[in-house]
Amino acid sequence: MSGRRFALLVATGRYENPSLARLRSPSRDADGLEQVLRDPRIGDFDVRTLVDGPHHEVTRAIEDFFLDRRRDDLLLLHLSCHGLKDDNGELHFAAADTDRRLLASTSVSAAFLHTQMRRCRARSIVLLLDCCYSGAFLPGGKGDTTVHIQDELAGHGRVVITATNRTEYAWEGERLSELDPEPSRFTGAVIEGLRTGEADRNADGLIGVDELYDYVYERLQAGRVAQRPQMWVQLEHRVVVARSVLRSRPPDRGDDEAATPHPLPPGRESAHVPPRTEGPPGRRPRAALGQMVSLTEAMCGLPCMEDARSRALFATVLGDHLGRRVDVRGVRLRMDAVTLVRAAQQVPGGLHVLLLVIEVFEGRAVAMDVRGRLERDDAARLALSHSPSPDGAYEPPSGAELGGLGRLLGLRTLVRLTEAMCELSCMEDGPNRMQFAAALGQQLGRPVDVRGVRLREDVVSILRPVLAVEGGERTLMEVVRVFEGDREADELGRRALATD
Known part of the structure; x- marks a missing residue:
């Protein structure tokens, strides 16, 4: 029927x-x-x-x-x-x-x-x-x-x-x-x-x-x-x-049939995903869909996606560096993952930014694993093509190569500082991180809230207000000096000032 x-x-x-x-x-x-x-x-x-x-x-x-x-x-x-x-x-x-x-x-x-x-x-x-x-x-x-x-x-x-x-x-x-x-x-x-x-x-x-x-x-x-x-x-x-009343035309086809929107399958309009056309030149919906499938599966397996508050923080950091607001509803894991992936796909160079944010929250090894999944897809491999660093590690392109996002430098700084902060002994457990955040917030003149649940998530929560305040990196180093001593503070400063 x-x-x-x-x-x-x-x-x-x-x-x-x-x-x-x-x-x-x-x-x-x-x-x-x-x-x-x-x-x-x-x-x-x-x-x-x-x-x-x-x-x-x-x-x-x-x-x-x-x-x-x-x-x-x-x-x-x-x-x-x-x-x-x-x-x-x-x-x-x-x-x-x-x-x-x-x-x-x-x-x-x-x-x-x-x-x-x-x-x-x-x-x-x-x-x-x-x-x-x-x-x-x-x-x-x-x-x-x-x-x-x-x-x-x-x-x-x-x-x-x-x-x-x-x-x-x-x-x-x-x-x-x-x-x-x-x-x-x-x-x-x-x-x-x-x-x-x-x-x-x-x-x-x-x-x-x-x-x-x-x-x-x-x-x-x-x-x-x-x-x-x-x-x-x-x-x-x-x-x-x-x-859609917009007439999508696949590339290299000029017949009238190609210009007609795909009809709803008779009798099954609401039940199945119908076959997709290629869409107008430059949009390549099939390629984008392949990327979305690979990335969604990868994102759903990340620890930072396990609860709604973690996903919200990830979305905020991603939005900061894509230059657009990214909102997740926090109701279903897969729906939030799709929202994050789509936001990255819609910005030139967004896949690189997404991989860097994954590195912030999960570390370089996980980011490289996600990149490996994507490179098995031809379109994603083309989008991610870039000369590797001498040691074979993932090195994203420059801000100019990403179409002038202008936020790439701040994201790289966040990656470096996150790695450095995660190595500090004062970050080892939740209560210590909360005490550090309270002291830092007092010096920054703004609240710094951490949950005390996941190390990297708390470090990101600490670093975001630091990078948003003029002179915040210097304040961070002084608070680290109080908690860890001169050597660790100087090393943190060296990493923060490093250039790519």
């Missing part, structure tokens, strides 16, 4: 209860999203839209939406409304007739939605929540509390994407006039990514749910919107949300 694609868009902007501020973006959200999802060139969904419905109509529509589905169906539910919580902290979605005092009987509870999703036979469910979950109402903001979306709504075979994290507002458009409302920032980015095809990050002609999330997140950050979308995924297969 062939799979089908269904979407339900629930938008509530007008409220009978005066305590619920009117929202002007939901109706515009629904109109714009319906257009791209229904378009046979893009989403090809069977779409139903419910605008400003009372709670009994909304709950009935949701229950009916998830009822009698087939295993291979793809279901997409979008909610744009106020998010509220009751006295027990449970999440509710406001309908047109919602009474804040009677949420159990006049709203749509997250528990109800969770039950309908759990009972549904469809293997692929995408839930988009354009609501906020904290604080009181602000002008242009939606929602009013803190909830745990992952606990309440995430589940097997589901993708949950929220407009914000637990403590932010979901902002509406800038022009909130009565006659010309804009889509919300979150839904507007979703619509734009699908409408233009720009969310097709790997240029294979298809927009996966992970690509859509990355596009929306980066779009909001680039627009300096004070909200960070979140995503939780529990899937065993790729979920394709839409085709």
